Each structure stands twice: as C-alpha cells, then as structure tokens.
Amino acid sequence: MAKTHILGYPRIGARRELKRALESYWRGELSSSQLYEVGAAVRRDNWRAQEQAGLEFVTVGDFAWYDQVLNHSLMFGVVPQRFTRGAADTKLDQYFRLARGRAPAGEPVAASAMTKWFDTNYHYLVPEFDATQEFTLDSEWLLAEVAEARAQGFPPKPVLIGPLTYLWLGRSGADRLGLLPRLLPLYRELLQQLAEAGVEWVQIDEPILGLDLEERWRQAFAASYEQLRTDAGPQLLLATYFSPLRENLPLAFSLPVQGVHIDAVRAPGEIDLAVAARSQGQVLSLGVVNGRNVWRTELAGWQQRLEPLERELGDALWLSASCSLLHCPVDLETEADLPAEQRQRLAYSRQKLEELQTLQAALASGQLLPGDGKSESPDTHGDTGVLAELRDSWRPQSYAERAPLQQQRLQLPVLPTTTIGSFPQTGLLRQVRRQFRTGEISEQEYRQHLRAEIAEAVRRQEILGLDVLVHGEAERNDMVEYFGEQLDGFIHTGNGWVQSYGSRCVKPPIIAGDIRRPQPMTVEWSRYAQGLTKKPVKGMLTGPVTILNWSFPREDIPRSASCLQIARALRDEVLDLEAAGIGIIQIDEPALREGVPLRESDHGAYFDWAVGCFRYTCSAVRPETQVHTHMCYSNFNTIMDAIVALDADVITIESARSDLRLLEAFASGDGGYPNEIGPGIYDIHSPNVPERAELVARLRKLVEVIPAKKLWVNPDCGLKTREWAEVGTSLLNMVEAAREVRTALEIVDIA
Known part of the structure; x- marks a missing residue:
C-alpha cells in the first residue's frame, strides 16, 4: 500500500501562537523557558495532526x-x-541577533x-x-x-x-x-x-x-x-x-x-x-x-x-x-x-x-472517489489574448520627456527624502479596526479614527522635514489583503495566516472569480492627506503582479488573465488619484521577482504579461504625474531588463541588509536603471536605529555610483511593523544625513 x-508543516501555530510568543519574548514580557514551552506545544500539535492523518x-x-x-x-x-563581538550569553539570543540584529541580551x-x-x-x-x-x-x-x-x-x-x-x-x-x-x-x-x-x-x-x-x-x-x-x-x-x-x-x-x-x-x-x-x-x-x-x-x-x-x-x-x-x-x-x-x-x-x-x-x-468537476490547471499560460490587449498600452512619452515636466511640477530638491508608504500600526489602531469589524463602533467613528491617524502621520512627517509625504496607510491591514477586500472576485479569510519571515505573517486573499473594482479604493484617504499639506503626498497602490503573486490564485484560468483583470481595476484607480490632484503615484511590485519561473527558458513568457500589466496600470496618466514603484529583497541582476522595461519614473529597493550589494545591478551605465532610484539606506526589519554618520557614509558611497539628480533617499521598506519611537529617530537621522550630503554637493557645484 x-x-x-x-x-x-507550518510552524506559526494554528492561531499564530509562536508569533505572539516571539514578539512577547523580544519585548521582555516572556521568559526563555516560557517561549520554549510555546515552541514545544506547537511541535506537539503539528506531530499529532500528522499522526492522526x-x-x-x-x-x-x-x-x-x-x-x-x-x-x-x-x-x-x-x-x-561581527556577531562574535558583544555576543549574547545564550544560544537563543545569539540566534535572534543573527536574525534581527538585536535580542534581549547581547549588543x-x-x-x-x-x-x-x-x-x-x-x-x-x-x-x-x-x-x-x-x-x-x-x-x-x-x-x-x-x-x-x-x-x-x-x-x-x-x-x-x-x-x-x-x-x-x-x-x-x-x-x-x-x-x-x-x-x-x-x-x-x-x-x-x-x-x-x-x-x-x-x-x-x-x-x-x-x-x-x-x-x-x-x-x-x-x-x-x-x-x-x-x-x-x-x-x-x-x-x-x-x-x-x-x-x-x-x-x-x-x-x-x-x-x-x-x-x-x-x-x-x-x-x-x-x-x-x-x-x-x-x-x-x-x-x-x-x-x-x-x-x-x-x-x-x-x-x-x-x-x-x-x-x-x-x-x-x-x-x-x-x-x-x-x-x-x-x-x-x-x-x-x-x-x-x-x-x-x-x-x-x-x-x-x-x-x-x-x-x-x-x-x-479500490473504491472510487467522487469527482468534483473541477478542471485541471492550464498546462500553458494561455497568454495570447492577454498580450493582445496589453500591446501598445505604454505611456507615450519617454522618461527623458517626462522628467523635466515632473520636476517643474514637484519642485523637489536634490536627494529628495521620502518613505515607502506605511507608518506604524499602533495598538490603538488595531483595536479600532477590530471594534469596527465586530460592530462595536460605527463606520463613521472608524473613519474619524483613520482621519486622525492620517493627520498625525502627516504632522510628524512635516516636523521631520521629509520632502515627499505619504498618508501612512492607516486604513490598511495588509498591502495585498486590503485591495482584495475592496475588489470583487476574492475570498477573505479570518485566520488564513502564512509566515513571511520570523514572526511576520501575512493573510493572502484568495482569488475565486473575475476581478472588478466596484468603487475607488484609496482616493478618499490620499485626497484628505494632500489637503493637509503643501508638500506632495504619494498615492499608494499595490501593483497587479504583486496582488496576484501574494494571493492564492485561481487554478481554472491562466495567471496572466487574473493579472490583467487586476491591472484594469488599478488603472481606473490611478486615473481617479490623478484626477484628485495626486502628483506622485506609487505602484508597488515587491513580488515581481518571485513570480519569475525558476527556469530561464520560461522567463520571457512571464515577463511579457507581468511587465505589460504594470505598464497598463499607468499607461493613461499625464507625463507630469510621477510614477514610483518599490521592490523587496531579491536577486535583481537576473531580471534587470524587465525592471527597466517597467519604465517607472522612480524605483525604490530594499538594499541595506545586503550592505548595498544589490545596488550593483541598478548602478548607472550600460544595463543599469536609467531612471531615478531610491536604494533603502537603512534596514527597517531590525529594531536598531541607524546613526546619522552611518547614513551620511552610505549616501556618499551612493552618489559615487548614481548621479545625485537621480538619487532618492528612503528607508528599505514600509514602517508598519516598527514603533513610532524608533521610526521618528531613524527618519530624523535620515533627513539630516540627506541635508548634509546635499549641502556638500551644492558647495562642490558652486566651486
């Protein structure tokens, strides 16, 4: 037989028990012995489930x-x-120093x-x-x-x-x-x-x-x-x-x-x-x-x-x-x-x-199981119809034509500072979201809370002196799940958590049908934030390829077809943001790389529709509207041609943990990224606060390989998982570092 x-088997626990225990241990609220007990219970439950099956x-x-x-x-x-200096006394804390850069013990x-x-x-x-x-x-x-x-x-x-x-x-x-x-x-x-x-x-x-x-x-x-x-x-x-x-x-x-x-x-x-x-x-x-x-x-x-x-x-x-x-x-x-x-x-x-x-x-x-009538997954991408719709749907102006129009509109300094999009999701904000979902507070009360969070995020950014602001994404539980909840065609779960890294879990939506946008999804919040400041506020969207790759997809149609449906919905959202006066729109594609087939011979078919769907979302915006995108840790060298083909005016990338090694693929010159780029200059996945001198040194290294007029200054990724205390200090050091290097560049130019 x-x-x-x-x-x-998943190790987070059926109700994310390990996640909660880890974060409590890192905060000093749980002892190591209590953490070990949680781990043992998760393993026991996992093994018992396997035995029972x-x-x-x-x-x-x-x-x-x-x-x-x-x-x-x-x-x-x-x-x-570097981990042998100031090492922790226990193997457990040394383990977390390697993972996070910090543990309850050790430098x-x-x-x-x-x-x-x-x-x-x-x-x-x-x-x-x-x-x-x-x-x-x-x-x-x-x-x-x-x-x-x-x-x-x-x-x-x-x-x-x-x-x-x-x-x-x-x-x-x-x-x-x-x-x-x-x-x-x-x-x-x-x-x-x-x-x-x-x-x-x-x-x-x-x-x-x-x-x-x-x-x-x-x-x-x-x-x-x-x-x-x-x-x-x-x-x-x-x-x-x-x-x-x-x-x-x-x-x-x-x-x-x-x-x-x-x-x-x-x-x-x-x-x-x-x-x-x-x-x-x-x-x-x-x-x-x-x-x-x-x-x-x-x-x-x-x-x-x-x-x-x-x-x-x-x-x-x-x-x-x-x-x-x-x-x-x-x-x-x-x-x-x-x-x-x-x-x-x-x-x-x-x-x-x-x-x-x-x-x-x-x-x-030998007893026959009943069939469920579900068709098998397509053997090929079946992209012919998708590619036909995407063909010739690019922005008509080149970056060289768009860039001066965007600078004239935005009036940004050299080395403009910004963030990737999200700000800390406080305990109060999570509580308010739970209360709204359980009916304890009304929709009007919930929206008032969100407006207060957005106003506070804008206020903090203006005090810090950032050049391009964001509204902070207070209304979003997750960068993909949020859009799945706003679009038709998705199943939304309450406990469908999957580990992304460490204690970080995501809850992918499930694509169950055809995808449509019944109404605007982000315009209200972006318009409100822009009304609070004279500085530009970025409209924030998750891109079609990332929504697809970070969802559980349908198995009855090609993935490219679902991606095009998402792109159509996002294109309408982009145009509504532009009509609302938003001059910078960021369409994040952190999952572009992970959707790439593992065999090089299969890459071309994927990029044809993946790049096409991204460009489709912003194909109808005016040239003076600046389009950004963001990508996470990945091997960029192998997909550089596709990244260039996205033709985003500005791309931000995670690079700090690689000691900026990932930047080599984006450096100016043949094969590099021809438009503007913001390499993350500090690591947001670690609770460590970067020193100003450290950031100045990194920026000086960056301007040696990227023209200053094309270089943006930003953290590695969104700040949702961090605390405001560390975020404020880190961003202040980042802004001051950018000003110091900017001043030095101006002096050189004058000389």
Missing part, C-alpha cells in the same frame, strides 16, 4: 524560531565575525541579509561564507527534537537542507562550491548521529535540482552523495520541489539515495519519467497535493492516475504534498466565519493531511 508523509512519519526539524536556513547556519557554525549588530526562498514570499536569512570558512557541527537542537518526538510516541523523519542547496543559498567572497569538501564531513557526521538516535529515514532537500545549474554544480552531486553514503546510516529521501527537474531528473535518481521526491503538481508530466528512472527498490515520493495553494485537491483524478502506479510500486510509492506546507495556512477549522459554500472548496494544511489520508485509503480499497 502507498505510504503518506509530508515535507514540512495516518502519516508514516512525522517531520522533525522543520520547526524554527525564525528561519530554517538560519537553523542550519548555526548548526554548521556559519556565524559572521545590537547589523542583521543577516534576507532574500526570497526560490519563487515564494517566504524570506530566508542568507548564509555568509568567507574564503577561510571553517565549519563546526552543533546538532543538539535537531537531536533534541528527534528525542522529543520519540518520547511522545511519534516516529520521526528529520529534514535537512542538502549540502549543495545550502551552499548555493549563501553568499561569499570566494567560490561557494569550493567550500563543499569542508562541509560534507559534517553532514556525514550528522547522519551518523541521527542513525545512532534510531532514525530510519532522513529527508534531505535539494530544490536547486529544479534550476538551470552550472555543469560544475551538477557534477558535484554524485561525488557528494557518494561521500554521504553509509551502510549503517539512515535511508535518505532526496526531496526536490517548486520546479520540473528536466535534465536533472536522471541525475537525481542516479544518486545513492533510497528515495526521491518530485513535485507532481508543478511537473505532472515527469511522473512517468521518474518511474522509468528509479532504481530497483528506490522509493518514489510524489507531491500530489498542492502545498502552495488552498483549493481542495481533485482526488478522483489523482486516484485514477495513481492506481496503476501503486500496483507496480506498492509501498515504494509515497504520497505527499508538493512541497513543505509552510506556504499554506494551518487549519480551516479556525475559520468560524467563513461561509459554508466557500469552506467546502478550500483545504488548509490540516485538511491537506486529510486529503492524503483519503487518497491513500481510496487506493487501498
């Missing part, structure tokens, strides 16, 4: 206080030199760099290697979790990030692959420790096998896994996900591993190839339940597809979710207010376990 398992093993090692990649960095002794320090985990909205902490990197093994936490699961009666299957993927995820001044001979012995030692702990199977994740790898990386797999082979060690399940394996499929199955997992949702056409490639007795694990969406699986179709495979493979066939369920909400049972007709169409992580159990039982009994 086919067996069932999963690659990983009849899974062969429970997955161990997928829990993390902040990030699973950081877990591995500490396990293998990858701690940059503040620049936090680890952060970027997106493949093509998801999850952020991992980038390992930092150097040429002299020495690895050490400290597996106490993983062995403790194995023992913890065993003590509770759960059979553990530990999960590790494979050695090649771990090195590939990092950054180094030297050759990362050259570090492999130093790292492999520690992986081998770790596997021996797990064998001694009685572990039967270890899942070892190598998702880079779904990428276009350089030949030397491909060649490193065989020798590496040969070195990890031990007669007495645990059996290895090599896990791949997020992408078809293509030319790497024979390689994956040729390795000396006892099983291979493939993502059958992303690559259903590779199932037969995998069956043919597997060695005698080798386990084939198929990810048949979508680990990255919330729609119920069409189990009847999978039953029909898998029955001949089960007859051929027997218990060498394992069924799983396509990837870790980290990317899905936890439990649909927590959605008490969701209408029944919507609930019956959805499956969160807990329900996906039940789907695996149902499918396993149906295959064993």
Whole structure:
C-alpha cells in the first residue's frame, strides 16, 4: 500500500501562537523557558495532526524560531565575525541577533541579509561564507527534537537542507562550491548521529535540482552523495520541489539515495519519467497535493492516475504534498466565519493531511472517489489574448520627456527624502479596526479614527522635514489583503495566516472569480492627506503582479488573465488619484521577482504579461504625474531588463541588509536603471536605529555610483511593523544625513 508523509508543516501555530510568543519574548514580557514551552506545544500539535492523518512519519526539524536556513547556519557554525563581538550569553539570543540584529541580551549588530526562498514570499536569512570558512557541527537542537518526538510516541523523519542547496543559498567572497569538501564531513557526521538516535529515514532537500545549474554544480552531486553514503546510516529521501527537474531528473535518481521526491503538481508530466528512472527498490515520493495553494485537491483524478502506479510500486510509492506546507495556512477549522459554500472548496494544511489520508485509503480499497468537476490547471499560460490587449498600452512619452515636466511640477530638491508608504500600526489602531469589524463602533467613528491617524502621520512627517509625504496607510491591514477586500472576485479569510519571515505573517486573499473594482479604493484617504499639506503626498497602490503573486490564485484560468483583470481595476484607480490632484503615484511590485519561473527558458513568457500589466496600470496618466514603484529583497541582476522595461519614473529597493550589494545591478551605465532610484539606506526589519554618520557614509558611497539628480533617499521598506519611537529617530537621522550630503554637493557645484 502507498505510504503518506509530508515535507514540512507550518510552524506559526494554528492561531499564530509562536508569533505572539516571539514578539512577547523580544519585548521582555516572556521568559526563555516560557517561549520554549510555546515552541514545544506547537511541535506537539503539528506531530499529532500528522499522526492522526495516518502519516508514516512525522517531520522533525522543520520547526524554527525564525528561519530554517538560519537553523542550519548555526548548526554548521556559519556565524559572521561581527556577531562574535558583544555576543549574547545564550544560544537563543545569539540566534535572534543573527536574525534581527538585536535580542534581549547581547549588543545590537547589523542583521543577516534576507532574500526570497526560490519563487515564494517566504524570506530566508542568507548564509555568509568567507574564503577561510571553517565549519563546526552543533546538532543538539535537531537531536533534541528527534528525542522529543520519540518520547511522545511519534516516529520521526528529520529534514535537512542538502549540502549543495545550502551552499548555493549563501553568499561569499570566494567560490561557494569550493567550500563543499569542508562541509560534507559534517553532514556525514550528522547522519551518523541521527542513525545512532534510531532514525530510519532522513529527508534531505535539494530544490536547486529544479534550476538551470552550472555543469560544475551538477557534477558535484554524485561525488557528494557518494561521500554521504553509509551502510549503517539512515535511508535518505532526496526531496526536490517548486520546479520540473528536466535534465536533472536522471541525475537525481542516479544518486545513492533510497528515495526521491518530485513535485507532481508543478511537473505532472515527469511522473512517468521518474518511474522509468528509479532504481530497483528506490522509493518514489510524489507531491500530489498542492502545498502552495488552498483549493481542495481533485482526488478522483489523482486516484485514477495513481492506481496503476501503486500496483507496480506498492509501498515504494509515497504520497505527499508538493512541497513543505509552510506556504499554506494551518487549519480551516479556525475559520468560524467563513461561509459554508466557500469552506467546502478550500483545504488548509490540516485538511491537506486529510486529503492524503483519503487518497491513500481510496487506493487501498479500490473504491472510487467522487469527482468534483473541477478542471485541471492550464498546462500553458494561455497568454495570447492577454498580450493582445496589453500591446501598445505604454505611456507615450519617454522618461527623458517626462522628467523635466515632473520636476517643474514637484519642485523637489536634490536627494529628495521620502518613505515607502506605511507608518506604524499602533495598538490603538488595531483595536479600532477590530471594534469596527465586530460592530462595536460605527463606520463613521472608524473613519474619524483613520482621519486622525492620517493627520498625525502627516504632522510628524512635516516636523521631520521629509520632502515627499505619504498618508501612512492607516486604513490598511495588509498591502495585498486590503485591495482584495475592496475588489470583487476574492475570498477573505479570518485566520488564513502564512509566515513571511520570523514572526511576520501575512493573510493572502484568495482569488475565486473575475476581478472588478466596484468603487475607488484609496482616493478618499490620499485626497484628505494632500489637503493637509503643501508638500506632495504619494498615492499608494499595490501593483497587479504583486496582488496576484501574494494571493492564492485561481487554478481554472491562466495567471496572466487574473493579472490583467487586476491591472484594469488599478488603472481606473490611478486615473481617479490623478484626477484628485495626486502628483506622485506609487505602484508597488515587491513580488515581481518571485513570480519569475525558476527556469530561464520560461522567463520571457512571464515577463511579457507581468511587465505589460504594470505598464497598463499607468499607461493613461499625464507625463507630469510621477510614477514610483518599490521592490523587496531579491536577486535583481537576473531580471534587470524587465525592471527597466517597467519604465517607472522612480524605483525604490530594499538594499541595506545586503550592505548595498544589490545596488550593483541598478548602478548607472550600460544595463543599469536609467531612471531615478531610491536604494533603502537603512534596514527597517531590525529594531536598531541607524546613526546619522552611518547614513551620511552610505549616501556618499551612493552618489559615487548614481548621479545625485537621480538619487532618492528612503528607508528599505514600509514602517508598519516598527514603533513610532524608533521610526521618528531613524527618519530624523535620515533627513539630516540627506541635508548634509546635499549641502556638500551644492558647495562642490558652486566651486
């Protein structure tokens, strides 16, 4: 009989218990022992859910206080030199210093760099290697979790990030692959420790096998896994996900591993190839339940597809979710207010376990499951009609023609200062929002509160001396969820939380139908804020590609079609903002990069419609209206052509945690960004307040590579998650730093 398992489970808790505990610990309200108790309870609940669903093993090692990649960095002794100074006394606080730059104990320090985990909205902490990197093994936490699961009666299957993927995820001044001979012995030692702990199977994740790898990386797999082979060690399940394996499929199955997992949702056409490639007795694990969406699986179709495979493979066939369920909400049972007709169409992580159990039982009994009539996802993007509508819908004037008209209208100084959009969401504001949703206060009272918050945000910005203001987004719970609530065609949940990074969770809306804008969404608040000041106030919108990529999409039409529907709605909003007198409109696209297919050969089709949809939203504005966009941590070098094609007048990017390394792609010259740019000069994901001298030094470095007339000064990202006390000091230091450098530039010009 086919067996069932999963690659990983959400770690935030069914009601975000871990998030709340972490933030309480960071504020000094919770002791470390109390935090450990919350973590243990989350793990116990996760393992119990897997056991109750009849899974062969429970997955161990997928829990993390902040990030699973950081877990591995500490396990293998990858701690940059700056973290050894003023270190915390405990491993836990040292862990948080690496993650956040600050912990309850230990000196503040620049936090680890952060970027997106493949093509998801999850952020991992980038390992930092150097040429002299020495690895050490400290597996106490993983062995403790194995023992913890065993003590509770759960059979553990530990999960590790494979050695090649771990090195590939990092950054180094030297050759990362050259570090492999130093790292492999520690992986081998770790596997021996797990064998001694009685572990039967270890899942070892190598998702880079779904990428276009350089030949030397491909060649490193065989020798590496040969070195990890031990007669007495645990059996290895090599896990791949997020992408078809293509030319790497024979390689994956040729390795000396006892099983291979493939993502059958992303690559259903590779199932037969995998069956043919597997060695005698080798386990084939198929990810048949979508680990990255919330729609119920069409189990009847999978039953029909898998029955001949089960007859051929027997218990060498394992069924799983396509990837870790980290990317899905936890439990649909927590959605008490969701209408029944919507609930019956959805499956969160807990329900996906039940789907695996149902499918396993149906295959064993031969009793046919009823079909739900849902059509399969399109095999191709089906973009022909979308591209036809987008063609020739660009702004008719070039940036060179628009820029002087915008400067004449806005009258901004050199190195204009601004923020990315959101300001702190205070406890009072969250309370007022809850009271409005529960009916404790009227809509009129709620709007009065929002106006007061906006007026206060404008007042603070004027006192700080910022040049371009924002209204602060007090009315928004989330940059995507808010628009999902304003547009037709979305399902809105109460507890559909997914981890983005650390304790930061987002609640993606669900695209369930055709998308339309019934009425203006942001115009009232932007108009009100602009009426409070003579300085320009940016209108703030989330772009069509980001709304799509940060929502759970439909599976019955191409993603490009949904994106165009969103773009049509936003285009109307842009024109209404312009008509209301808003001279700067920011259309954020932080998720443009993560929607890019992992294979380069698929990039062109994606960018054709993604870039086209962005440009469509602002295609009809006047040339004197300045269009901004914003992008988050990502590998920009590989998509620079697409970013340039967006043709935004100003782009702001997160770059501070990379020590401005990400800026290299945007620097002036051939292939750089030709318009205006605002690299984030301080990290908003850390509570550390930047010193003025530090910001001056960064700005001076920036004006060496970007013309001052094209350079904006801003933080890394929105300030929603920060506190006003730190925000005020940080922005004041930023404004003063910009003035100092601006004055120096003026003196040079005069001379």
